[in-house]
Amino acid sequence: MKKLITLSTVLILVVTLIITFSIVGCKATTATATTAGAATTAGAVTTAGAATTAGVATQKIKITYVRWTQPPYDDMYLKFAKDFMAKNPNIEVEILFYPDPDAPGKVKTAMSSGGALDCFSVNNFESSWFMANNTVEEIMPSAFGKQSLQEVIDMWEPGSLKVTGGFYNDKYYGIPEEEANYSAWINTAYMKEVGLDPVKDIPTTWDEFVNVAKKMTVKKGGTITRDGFATNLKASVFPFLILSALMEQKGLDWSTEQGLLSSLDKPEAIEALKTFTGWATTDGIWDPGLFDDEREGFGNGKTATFLTGGSWYWGVLKQYSVKNEDVMPFKYPRFKDGKDIGGVGYGYTSMVAKQSKNKEWAWKWLDYMSSFPNVIITGGLYQPRKTLDPALVKQYVPNSDVFVNELPKATVALTSTKFNEIKDAVGAAIDRVITKGMSNEDSIKQLKIDVTQILTK
């Protein structure tokens, strides 16, 4: 009887195992960049390319920069990279674009594998994770041509490095990429349609907001075919940020972990949650089943208002069917007896990864990239560098008073390394009331249990 397992069979198996473990043990270098070059859901992953002078085979320093994709702004950044490379022929800048929800994950993967990553931009909700886990470098003043850190900080509007998420534990790690605040948006064409005045009838309180939204809600055969208000219940970050503003307007502290946890014992928390969930359950202005993405829904005329758009939305709106002249941002409504606080203030910060082999050039690229606030503002994106011309803000950001004036009153978003878990727990609390019929009181109680577990695990 022939032997099934011969010496040569065993040898082949051993060799296979050795090859396997050798391959998986290898650190990815350019593999990460190549993989990142594959199609994303946006389908628009491009790189700036290498601008080499013809025939010169110099040792180029490659800077890999990761950011989120957001047409029409992607082309602007590609142009900045091209210009930077033209000015610095020994530098190659590769920009990797990812959908916003995926970008932090891609950065973390590149950090874990030691892959190609020099610098990246990330939102202020996620930035604390990177700073807390010692994965990013402190700001290097010399790369900016400055002697001290304070000189670098003074290049931007006061407080903007903190608001945009570049500050942690008394240290500065990131420079502002974008600063924004959520405002409320309304379709003025629909207002006129139902006999409302787009100037006089703009709601200033939440009660007025509900009344106006009710008038603009369209129902056919008992089914809402146009929401008066909408937000994406499936993406917990948006309900979380809206609720944060409501909570802070009620005088609660949702900017810190302990503040959030202790606020859940207070009756104001139930009132804030009740206001939000009431839009779907009792006021009848929001059907979460009509569509998911509120930015898209508003742009396509399926909702009359939404509460999660910054000044950048002007540029995004151009992709959709609703015309810019038919919409208007307005200040976040307030509670009648609540605090004078607006929508969430947030931003994106640009940082240099600790693993970068060219930290100085990475900072130089970030400095260069963020030195065009007067170009970026043409798309509605506000970059709080002091060189920004206020006249251009007025010109390119319609109703800029809503954004710029409200920024100092913006809700301060939660800073936590467990931001994702907490926002999911809050999203679930809202979801339970709307889709499961749970009472707001019971949902807050469950939220307190969930948040306690998250913070103590």
Place this chain on the structure above:
Amino acid sequence: MKRKKNSYYYNKLQNYGYIFIAPAIIMFFIFLIYPMIYSFYLSFFDWNLVGPKIFVGFKNFINLLSDGRFLNSYKVTIYFTFLSLLIIMILSFFLALSFTANIRFKNILQSMVFLPVICTMVAIAIVWKFMFQSTGLLSYISSIIFHVKIPWLTSYTVAPYSMIFVYVWKAVGYYMVIFLAGLLNIPEVYYEAAEIDGAGFWSKLIYITIPQLKNTIILAFTSCVIFTFSAFEQQYVMTGGGPSRSTEVLGLLIYKEAFEYNKFGYGSAISVMFFITLLFFSIIQLRIFKSET
């Protein structure tokens, strides 16, 4: 001497065979075996992908047992799996039985039933998500024809069944083909003999068809449990686990714990529980349906 020469030649042939399958084996090890082993290893650590791995022993598993979210997810997955399994098995079996008969447009109908199988789940989930919207096709049909407004994906009681509906629609063609192959392998003489003895449709089904299909049923049953238990894309695209976590299956929870919350150790522990559950089910099934081969 000749026997020795043949044995040497045979061994050489066999070794060449191993070399040919080596690339596939290597890929299998890299993308399946190694990650599985590493996942087991990671489940004993607390790791956030960039920091040091901190050994915590069985702490992750102990926390799992008291984690309401994990228990809910486990329950949702079991319910989704076994209800889908029941419907798929019955529906695909009777579809296969129907297609053994000489019916008109058999080929076209078979193709229609099989078509969803070859489409990607992500594309299917996106299309069905639109159809389930409150102004979508299914909502329109249910309100016009049945005068009932059904919150397909926004009710925590209805959404799980919507997901099962879509999954069954996608998967039934695959199992129909498996049953069809099994049915076509049953010798006709058994049916002829049964007819002579006066057996009707149900008697033939119970005493001939089902016993002859035993091995096919085992295969279909086991593979259906494994594939259905591993559901992820459908829930990720259509509901994100909502409403109220009523569709948050284990695959989705593992993804969230690992890739959104950066708790790779905890996510791995859930994966290990996932694996143990599937192993347990597979062993039970194989014992119940003891193969005669």
